[in-house]
Amino acid sequence: MSTIGSTAVLDRTGLEALVTALVAGGRTVVGPAVRDGAIVLAELDSAGQLPYGWGVELEAGRYRLRRREDGAAFAHSAGPQSWKNFLHPQREKLWSADRAPDGGLAVEQELPVRPSYAFLGVRPCDLRAIAIQDRVLAGGLPQALDSARAGDTPSQDTGYAERRKGAFLIAVECSEPGATCFCVSMGSGPGTDSGFDLALTELVDDDGHRFFVRVGSEEGAKLLDTLPCRTADAATASAARTAVAEAVDKMGRAMPPVDLHALMGASLEAERWDDVAARCLTCGNCTMVCPTCFCTTTEEVTDLTGDHAERWQRWDSCFDLDFSHLHDGPVRSSPRSRYRQWLTHKLGTWHDQFDSSGCVGCGRCIVWCPVGIDITEEVAALKTEAER
Ligand code: SF4
Numbered sequence: 001m002s003t004i005g006s007t008a009v010l011d012r013t014g015l016e017a018l019v020t021a022l023v024a025g026g027r028t029v030v031g032p033a034v035r036d037g038a039i040v041l042a043e044l045d046s047a048g049q050l051p052y053g054w055g056v057e058l059e060a061g062r063y064r065l066r067r068r069e070d071g072a073a074f075a076h077s078a079g080p081q082s083w084k085n086f087l088h089p090q091r092e093k094l095w096s097a098d099r100a101p102d103g104g105l106a107v108e109q110e111l112p113v114r115p116s117y118a119f120l121g122v123r124p125c126d127l128r129a130i131a132i133q134d135r136v137l138a139g140g141l142p143q144a145l146d147s148a149r150a151g152d153t154p155s156q157d158t159g160y161a162e163r164r165k166g167a168f169l170i171a172v173e174c175s176e177p178g179a180t181c182f183c184v185s186m187g188s189g190p191g192t193d194s195g196f197d198l199a200l201t202e203l204v205d206d207d208g209h210r211f212f213v214r215v216g217s218e219e220g221a222k223l224l225d226t227l228p229c230r231t232a233d234a235a236t237a238s239a240a241r242t243a244v245a246e247a248v249d250k251m252g253r254a255m256p257p258v259d260l261h262a263l264m265g266a267s268l269e270a271e272r273w274d275d276v277a278a279r280c281l282t283c284g285n286c287t288m289v290c291p292t293c294f295c296t297t298t299e300e301v302t303d304l305t306g307d308h309a310e311r312w313q314r315w316d317s318c319f320d321l322d323f324s325h326l327h328d329g330p331v332r333s334s335p336r337s338r339y340r341q342w343l344t345h346k347l348g349t350w351h352d353q354f355d356s357s358g359c360v361g362c363g364r365c366i367v368w369c370p371v372g373i374d375i376t377e378e379v380a381a382l383k384t385e386a387e388r
């Protein structure tokens, strides 16, 4: 019988059985799949929909799929979406109101949509990002989520807390980081030891295509016991450890080794902000793809009769002019001030607010920036300027 800390080995049939068991148990399984020229996160009915034999080429402002000979399913790094698309969706209705026949108003609160998610293929950097969003949106786990369920902690995002509380997380450690990954320098990858129900390490070698499994929760142990798996042999365990250890040296980038909180605080008037502002389009892509960015705004809509109104919560971005609108206009009207706000919050004042960095080194903001602005390069430039 498996327990927390148990290990096992699944082959492709075992992985298929894992997805089948989750679906049969009423879970909405979400994992990587090839769609529209990218590896996106999508609902899966079977493990056959995983991107077997697909890898990616990443660079600043560039993303391309490429075929792989080895048939690996998880040999790709972060795609355009993160798990926040499911836990903290782009748009969510908060309440609606209808004019009653007697002229009064009937207000209905929208109950959070809470599918019972199983996330397959959560990278260690994204596990860290989920933990950060847990802190920001739900006050941490697990007690705070219970409070949110009871509805007695108004500062929590109830919808997020509901979805997160029921989510089953299957991590997949990284053995092939992309050219824009820098999780090692942020302390968030390529391996992981906590925060998952099951963790897989994919191996494709002379001993076949298989997944080394570690159990991280009682629910994970219970599920593993229902699957066709075999006992983990020492050779497979060692190959898994080696694959993750070798990934450390394959990181495409690194955040400069500097006290980021102090650097951001000392760089408020840096000349580099003018340089980056001349390139930045203030499109907000970096905030949309970032797995930790959490800002939202609310908007009201009515129908043409004026008898029905709704309030929606939707993602917002500090690159949006309206984001800092106060009284007669935006407080941060220039691209310089908006980029500076994003970076100083992410790497500096996030520590003051949430006791951690807001960056996990996934590299998405580098890949999906249309002009290829690279957060590690900007920090290096700020560091050089500060030292000068
Ligand atoms: S840094 Fe890049 S992605 Fe972010 S707002 Fe500027 S142009 Fe857009």
Ligand code: SF4
Residues within 6 Å of the ligand: 286, 289, 290, 291, 292, 346, 358, 359, 360, 361, 362, 363, 364, 365, 366, 375
């Ligand atoms: S700031 Fe960029 S690299 Fe860091 S977590 Fe966000 S998207 Fe990933």
